[in-house]
Amino acid sequence: MPNLIKSQLLPAERTAVQQLLQAAMSQVVPKSKPYTAYITRKTPSAMLFLIDQSGSMDVEIVFQGQTTTKAQAVALTLNSLLDEILNRCNREGELREYFQIGIIGYGNQDDDAYSAWQGALDGEAFVGMSQLRDHYLSMTQTTVEQTIRGRMIVSQKPVREWITPQSGGLTPMKAALDLAADWLEQWIVALEDKDCYPPIVINITDGEATDGDDTELLQAARRMKTLNTADGNVLLFNVHLSDTEHTPVLFPQNPDDLPEDNYAQLLYRMSSEMPASYNTDIARLTQKDLRGAYTGMAFNANINALVYFLQIGTTTSMGRTK
Helix, strand or coil, X not given: CHHHCCCCCCHHHHHHHHHHHHHHHHCCCXXXXXXXXXXXXXXXXXXXXXXXXXXXXXXXXXXXXXXXEHHHHHHHHHHHHHHHHHHHCEXXXXXXXXXXXXXXXXXXXXXXXXXXXXXXXXXXXXXXXXXXXXXCCEEEEEEEEEEECCEEEEEEEEEEECCCCCCCXXXXXXXXXXXXXXXXXXXXHXXXXXXXXXXXXEEEECCXXXXXXXXXXXXXXXXXXXXXXXXXXXXXEEEEECCCCCCCEECXXXXXXXXXXXXXXXXXXXXXXXXXXXHHHHHXXXXXXXXXXXXXXXXXXXXXXXXXXXXXXXXXXXXXEC
């Protein structure tokens, strides 16, 4: 499936995909209990990461006791997550194609959105697990902090690297959302009516978009969130990174949980309401009860909060593998 999907479409190709998508969506019969499909080699799911690579990502922060830039910390965090996903797709001595993974960067290259894969994967849209295994850039050592029986354990482990830190230019977030929707539409057309767990999209940014107003951004997010498989709609998460000491707000249950900030309210409206299957993990992280619904966003998040957020955003779907 990944090789069928183009990272950039010509206008005529986009029109053709839209026609195929309309036909495919008309055949979908929504489930009474969505987000319950198992992820198998025949019915894989997708994860798509949108990474802000604008100039402001060059701001220095402290992460794991060391001074680094936001771009470096995000690249390290995402590489670690991809490494974990790849390891968890190894079952009984074989690598199973449970997921297709995409990475979209935005800002650094002519203030546009683009495939952020590097090396042999440069220019690809979604890549499968075997591609991920075979085409990493390098192997690095990273510090891992774990709390075991109340004690903080710090250790070193090798992590493969697929992307390197990038920062420069403005923040064309709307272009990234539009490109993500292009990729997802092709992905859904390629499903051929298979019952697949819906794609997860995680947008990581430290600033407001420079290429669209609130209405345009909401429309771009809505275009993505209305895409669906038979198992439910695409889930869109938005993470706002901050280098301040403000308290992070993770998975708010209503707009009143957020500060009086127009950008926070915009991200809230752009983000998906979380399926109930995520509630237990979210409640454990946020120390909230299980009542009500959560929204897939974080505001004023530091890198540690981003790590927790990404784990919840991906762990539930990985738990559906079979």
